[in-house]
Amino acid sequence: MYSFAFKTLTSNRGKLLTGLAGVIFSLVLVNVQGGLYLGLMRKASLLVDHCHADLWVAHRMIENVDFGRDIPEIWINRIRGLPGVERVEPYIVGKGTATRPDGGMEDVWVVGSDPASMLGSAWGFVAGNAGDLHREYGVSFDEVDAPKLGNPRIGDWLEVNGQRTRLVARTRGITGFVTMPYLFTTLETARRMAHTPPEYCSFFLVKAQAGADLPRLQTAIRDRLPETRVQTPREFARLSQDYWTNRTGIGISFGASTALGLLVGLMMVGQSLYALALDHQSDFATLKALGAEDQHVVSIIFLQSLTIAASGSLVGLAIIAAIRRFWSSPLAPVEIPPELMAATVVVIFVICTAASLLPYLRIRRIDPATVLQG
Amino acid sequence: MADFIVEAAGLCKAYHSDAVSTPVLRDVALAVPGGECLFLVGPSGSGKTTLLSILGCVLSPDSGHIEILGENVAGFSPADQARFRREKVGFVFQRFHLFDALSAVENVQVAFDLLKWPRVRSRAKSLELLALVGLADKAASRVTRLSMGQRQRVALARALAGDPALILADEPTASLDAESGLNAMRVLKELCQSLEKTVIVVTHDSRIFDLADRILTLADGRIAGTGPAAGSSANAPSPPALNTRLIA
Known part of the structure; x- marks a missing residue:
C-alpha cells in the first residue's frame, strides 16, 4: 500500500508542497518562538545561571535577580557557622546611570563580587580577564553594549552615578532581559558605583561543602534568617523567569503565536x-x-500523512538548525534544546494524524459500486 | 450445487430515491458452472451492471438467494463483501480504473497488497502476470504512457492477481477500437480458459459474442433469454433478436 500512498501523494506536487509547507511552517514557528522565549528566559536568569553558588540568600520580597533588595551584610555571620557551609559571600546587584563621553546617559547594572573568589562575576572575556577587575575602579563591559556606552576602548574611563570607573575587560554574550549593560567589578567598587550603603549587600552566595545535604542547609538558613528567601539556583532562576513571564505577558504572547502556528499547520x-x-x-x-476495507484506507491516508510529517520535519529541522546557527545573537538568542525539537516533531506527527481524519471520513463514504456504474 | 460457481434464484433489487422505488432486477435466477464464459447482454437499463455488481459482492440483493463459490453472499456484511471481492473475484472495469500514478507492475501489485502478500513475492507474481498478458516489457511504464489496449491487459493482469476463481468484466471492450477490443477479449477468454477461471462479461459489443460459451439476455430486469452463443461474431444477432432465437 505504501507504493500507492506515496506515489499518489507525490503525483500531485501542489498539494504535497502545501502539506509540507504546513509542517515546515508549524515546526519552524514553534521552535523559533520557543527558542526565542527560552533565550529570553535564559537572559532573565543570566546571573543565576552563570554563578556557581549552591544557594542564594536574598531579601524575602525578592522577585528577580536583577532587582536586588538590600539586606544587612552582618546577617552573613548567622550563615557562616552552619554545618555544611564552606563559605558565604556578599554579592551586589545594583543600578546605576553611566554618563557617556558624548554626554549621553545609559542605565546600567552594577554587579559586585567578593574579590577573593569573584563568585558570580563576568565570564566570556574577549579582552582583559577576571583578574583585571581587581584593578582600582576596574569594571568589565560586554561588547554588545559598546555602542550604548559610546564605543569605549579598554582603558577608557566611564562615569557611573558620578563615580569614575575604568573599563578594563570586555566580554561576549552577557546581555540581560532588559538589555541594560552589565558592568562587573569587585564588591567595594560596586558598592561605591551603585550607592549601596556600606553595611548592606543584595545577596549572600553560599558555597556548600562537598557532600553537604543542600535541602537541610537551605532549611537551616531559613530558620536562622526568616527575613530572607533562600533558594537553589534552579529555584531562583525560575523565580526570575516567572517574574518577566507574568509581568510582561510574554508567555501568553509566545504561547498564542505558537498555538496559532500549530493550528495553521494543522489546517494546511x-x-x-x-x-x-x-x-x-x-x-x-x-x-x-477491489476489496479494500477501512483499515486499508486508513493505512493509505496514515502513510501519506506520516510521509508529509516525516519529510516536512526533516526540512523543518534543517531550517531550524540554520536559524539557530546564523540568526541567534546575544540580543536575540534562539535557544532550542533537543527536547523542544523532539517534542515539536512528536506534536507534528500527532497533528498530521489528526489532519488525516477529515479525508478518511470523506473516503469512508465512497461507494465501490460507483466504479461499476461508469 | 458443487458444480456451479454461481447459483442464484429470485434475485430482486430496486434503487430508491426519495419516495420513488425503481425495480432493476426482478426474480432473476441463474446458475454458472465452473470454467464457463458467460456473457450478460441486454439494452441499457436492463439490469446487467446491477446483476454484475451483485455477483461481485459490490451490491447486495434486496431479496433472493445467491451462492457464489459455496458462500451465501446475500447476507454478507460490508466487511465480508470486501473480503470476498479481494479473495474470490477479479474485476475488469469498463474504464479500466487503473491507478494513474503507478506503473503497470505497481497497479497489479496493489491487488496483492490488499491480500497482504509479501512485497518481493507480490512483485514477482505481478511481473509473471504481466508477462502472461504480453506486457513484460512495459512493467515499469506508468500506465498513462500505455495504449488503451495495453491498459486493458494491465487491468486483466490485475484481475488475475491472487488467483480468483471468478472474473467479472464490465464492458471490457467499450473503451477500445474494434480490433483492440476483439484482441483484448480473446486474451481474456484464452487466459481464463487456460487458468480454468469462470468469466462473466457484461457487454453490448456483438462482435465478441462468439467468444461466449453462453449468453444470457436481460430485459427490464428479468432474464429474457439464455443459450449457447452464436457460432460467428459476424453473424451474431443484436440482443433482442438473439433473445428470440435463444428462447426459441
Whole structure:
C-alpha cells in the first residue's frame, strides 16, 4: 500500500508542497518562538545561571535577580557557622546611570563580587580577564553594549552615578532581559558605583561543602534568617523567569503565536490531504471495489500523512538548525534544546494524524459500486 | 450445487430515491458452472451492471438467494463483501480504473497488497502476470504512457492477481477500437480458459459474442433469454433478436 500512498501523494506536487509547507511552517514557528522565549528566559536568569553558588540568600520580597533588595551584610555571620557551609559571600546587584563621553546617559547594572573568589562575576572575556577587575575602579563591559556606552576602548574611563570607573575587560554574550549593560567589578567598587550603603549587600552566595545535604542547609538558613528567601539556583532562576513571564505577558504572547502556528499547520496539512483525497476519489472507489476495507484506507491516508510529517520535519529541522546557527545573537538568542525539537516533531506527527481524519471520513463514504456504474 | 460457481434464484433489487422505488432486477435466477464464459447482454437499463455488481459482492440483493463459490453472499456484511471481492473475484472495469500514478507492475501489485502478500513475492507474481498478458516489457511504464489496449491487459493482469476463481468484466471492450477490443477479449477468454477461471462479461459489443460459451439476455430486469452463443461474431444477432432465437 505504501507504493500507492506515496506515489499518489507525490503525483500531485501542489498539494504535497502545501502539506509540507504546513509542517515546515508549524515546526519552524514553534521552535523559533520557543527558542526565542527560552533565550529570553535564559537572559532573565543570566546571573543565576552563570554563578556557581549552591544557594542564594536574598531579601524575602525578592522577585528577580536583577532587582536586588538590600539586606544587612552582618546577617552573613548567622550563615557562616552552619554545618555544611564552606563559605558565604556578599554579592551586589545594583543600578546605576553611566554618563557617556558624548554626554549621553545609559542605565546600567552594577554587579559586585567578593574579590577573593569573584563568585558570580563576568565570564566570556574577549579582552582583559577576571583578574583585571581587581584593578582600582576596574569594571568589565560586554561588547554588545559598546555602542550604548559610546564605543569605549579598554582603558577608557566611564562615569557611573558620578563615580569614575575604568573599563578594563570586555566580554561576549552577557546581555540581560532588559538589555541594560552589565558592568562587573569587585564588591567595594560596586558598592561605591551603585550607592549601596556600606553595611548592606543584595545577596549572600553560599558555597556548600562537598557532600553537604543542600535541602537541610537551605532549611537551616531559613530558620536562622526568616527575613530572607533562600533558594537553589534552579529555584531562583525560575523565580526570575516567572517574574518577566507574568509581568510582561510574554508567555501568553509566545504561547498564542505558537498555538496559532500549530493550528495553521494543522489546517494546511488537513486541507492538502483532503484535497488529495478528493482528487483521488475514483482511485479509492476502485480500491474499495477491489476489496479494500477501512483499515486499508486508513493505512493509505496514515502513510501519506506520516510521509508529509516525516519529510516536512526533516526540512523543518534543517531550517531550524540554520536559524539557530546564523540568526541567534546575544540580543536575540534562539535557544532550542533537543527536547523542544523532539517534542515539536512528536506534536507534528500527532497533528498530521489528526489532519488525516477529515479525508478518511470523506473516503469512508465512497461507494465501490460507483466504479461499476461508469 | 458443487458444480456451479454461481447459483442464484429470485434475485430482486430496486434503487430508491426519495419516495420513488425503481425495480432493476426482478426474480432473476441463474446458475454458472465452473470454467464457463458467460456473457450478460441486454439494452441499457436492463439490469446487467446491477446483476454484475451483485455477483461481485459490490451490491447486495434486496431479496433472493445467491451462492457464489459455496458462500451465501446475500447476507454478507460490508466487511465480508470486501473480503470476498479481494479473495474470490477479479474485476475488469469498463474504464479500466487503473491507478494513474503507478506503473503497470505497481497497479497489479496493489491487488496483492490488499491480500497482504509479501512485497518481493507480490512483485514477482505481478511481473509473471504481466508477462502472461504480453506486457513484460512495459512493467515499469506508468500506465498513462500505455495504449488503451495495453491498459486493458494491465487491468486483466490485475484481475488475475491472487488467483480468483471468478472474473467479472464490465464492458471490457467499450473503451477500445474494434480490433483492440476483439484482441483484448480473446486474451481474456484464452487466459481464463487456460487458468480454468469462470468469466462473466457484461457487454453490448456483438462482435465478441462468439467468444461466449453462453449468453444470457436481460430485459427490464428479468432474464429474457439464455443459450449457447452464436457460432460467428459476424453473424451474431443484436440482443433482442438473439433473445428470440435463444428462447426459441
